[in-house]
Amino acid sequence: xxxxxxxxxxxxxxxxxxxxxxxxxxxxxxxxxxxxxxxxxxxxxxxxxxxxxxxxxxxxxxxxxxxxxxxxxxxxxxxxxxxxxxxxxxxxxxxxxxxxxxxxxxxxxxxxxxxxxxxxxxxxxxxxxxxxxxxxxxxxxxxxxxxxxxxxxxxxxxxxxxxxxxxxxxxxxxxxxxxxxxxxxxxxxxxxxx
Amino acid sequence: xxxxxxxxxxxxxxxxxxxxxxxxxxxxxxxxxxxxxxxxxxxxxxxxxxxxxxxxxxxxxxxxxxxxxxxxxxxxxxxxxxxxxxxxxxxxxxxxxxxxxxxxxxxxxxxxxxxxxxxxxxxxxxxxxxxxxxxxxxxxxxxxxxxxxxxxxxxxxxxxxxxxxxxxxxxxxxxxxxxxxxxxxxxxxxxxxx
DNA sequence: CTCATCATGTAAGGAGTTACATGATTGG
DNA sequence: CCAATCATGTAACTCCTTACATGATGAG
Numbered sequence: 001x002x003x004x005x006x007x008x009x010x011x012x013x014x015x016x017x018x019x020x021x022x023x024x025x026x027x028x029x030x031x032x033x034x035x036x037x038x039x040x041x042x043x044x045x046x047x048x049x050x051x052x053x054x055x056x057x058x059x060x061x062x063x064x065x066x067x068x069x070x071x072x073x074x075x076x077x078x079x080x081x082x083x084x085x086x087x088x089x090x091x092x093x094x095x096x097x098x099x100x101x102x103x104x105x106x107x108x109x110x111x112x113x114x115x116x117x118x119x120x121x122x123x124x125x126x127x128x129x130x131x132x133x134x135x136x137x138x139x140x141x142x143x144x145x146x147x148x149x150x151x152x153x154x155x156x157x158x159x160x161x162x163x164x165x166x167x168x169x170x171x172x173x174x175x176x177x178x179x180x181x182x183x184x185x186x187x188x189x190x191x192x193x194x
Numbered sequence: 195x196x197x198x199x200x201x202x203x204x205x206x207x208x209x210x211x212x213x214x215x216x217x218x219x220x221x222x223x224x225x226x227x228x229x230x231x232x233x234x235x236x237x238x239x240x241x242x243x244x245x246x247x248x249x250x251x252x253x254x255x256x257x258x259x260x261x262x263x264x265x266x267x268x269x270x271x272x273x274x275x276x277x278x279x280x281x282x283x284x285x286x287x288x289x290x291x292x293x294x295x296x297x298x299x300x301x302x303x304x305x306x307x308x309x310x311x312x313x314x315x316x317x318x319x320x321x322x323x324x325x326x327x328x329x330x331x332x333x334x335x336x337x338x339x340x341x342x343x344x345x346x347x348x349x350x351x352x353x354x355x356x357x358x359x360x361x362x363x364x365x366x367x368x369x370x371x372x373x374x375x376x377x378x379x380x381x382x383x384x385x386x387x388x
Numbered sequence: 389c390t391c392a393t394c395a396t397g398t399a400a401g402g403a404g405t406t407a408c409a410t411g412a413t414t415g416g
Numbered sequence: 417c418c419a420a421t422c423a424t425g426t427a428a429c430t431c432c433t434t435a436c437a438t439g440a441t442g443a444g
Contacts, residue, residue, distance in 0.1 A: 002289045009292070030285075032295060083304065084304045086307075087311060087312070092226060093196075097226050097364055100360040103277075106274065155298055158297070161381060165381055168374070170291055172373075
C-alpha cells in the first residue's frame, strides 16, 4: 500500500506524467522503492478515482494523451496522514538468510557461489545508494533540486538532512550484508579443510 | 516461491503435519521466514500434487485426518536444486526508508514517534533472534536437536555453524536498524532547536 | 463440562511480477 | 527514414494477508 504514498511524495513536489514518474522510480526514488510501469499507471488511475490526484490532460498528436497529475488537497492530507500513522511492519521473509541456515546441504563450491552472489548483489545496491548520497551532498540530484526550489529556507536543511539520513541507512545496510557474506566465505574456508 | 523450500527444509529433518509445520513457522524458522496456516495448508497440497511430498494419513476420530508429510526423492532433489540455484533478488521496497526520506513533511513529534516505533520493532526482532542464537549455541533448539540426531558426525559442525551464521546476520541487521534510528532521533533533536 | 490444544481448511482481496501490446514525436 | 524516447496501458499469474469457518481430543 506504500506505492501510493511513494507516488504522492514525488507528485507533491510538482505535477508529473505516469511516464515521468516511472523514470523517477527507475532512478532516484527507485533506490528506495521499486515499481514497474505496469503497476504505476493503474495505481494512478485508482488514486484519481479516490480523489487524491487530478490529471491535467494534454493532447499529443491525434490520439495520444499525456496526463500530468496534480496532487489534490485530499491527496496532500492522505500523504500527511500516512506519514503520521504507525508503519505496518511485516514479518521477516528473507530468502538469503533462509538459505544460509541450510548451507550444510550443499558443497563448499555451491556455498561460496551463493555468498559471492550475495556480495555482488549488495555491492551493486551499495554503489547506487552511495551515488545517490553524493548527489544529495552536492545538491546534484534533480528531484532534490526541484524540491528545494519550492521549499522555504527554514525547511531547506531538514529536507536535505532527512534524505541524507535515509540513504545513509541504506548504505549501512548494504555494507552489513557484504560484511556478513564475507565472513560467510571465511567460514566456508574453515569448515571444508583442503 | 521460497515458502515451498522453507517447508522442504523443515520436512527433510523428519515428517510433520501441517499443524506441526505451522508451529515451527511461528517459532524457530518463523524468525527467518514467516507464514500463516492459511498459506501452509494449500502449499502442502500443491507440493503433494507436484510430487515433492507424500502424506502419511492418520485417522483421528470419525472425520479428522492428520497428514504427516514425508519428503519424496523428487522433493529432496527440488530442495537441493533450489539451494544450488542463484537466488532471485528483488528490488528494494522499504517503507521505513521511504518515510525517512520525507520526514520534513511532519513535525518533530511525528518524526520521533516514527523513529521510536522503528527502534521498538527492531528491538523485538533482535530479542527473538538473539534468543535463537543462544538456543543454537547451547544446542537447546528442538529443531536443531532433531536435525543433529539424523546428521552424521562429519556434518555436525557445519550444521551448527551455518545456523549460527544465519542468525548472526539477522542480529547484526537488527542492530544496524536500531543504531540508524537512534541517530535519526539525534538528528531530529538537532534540526528542531528548542 | 469446559478450555486449551490439535487439526484442517476456504474465500476474498491486495500487492507485485512478467509478458505482451500499441502508437506518437523528435533528433540525427 | 530510422532509432530513441515519449507515452499509455492490459492480461495472466503468483504470492501473501485477513477474515472466516469447523470440528476432535485430552486434561483438569
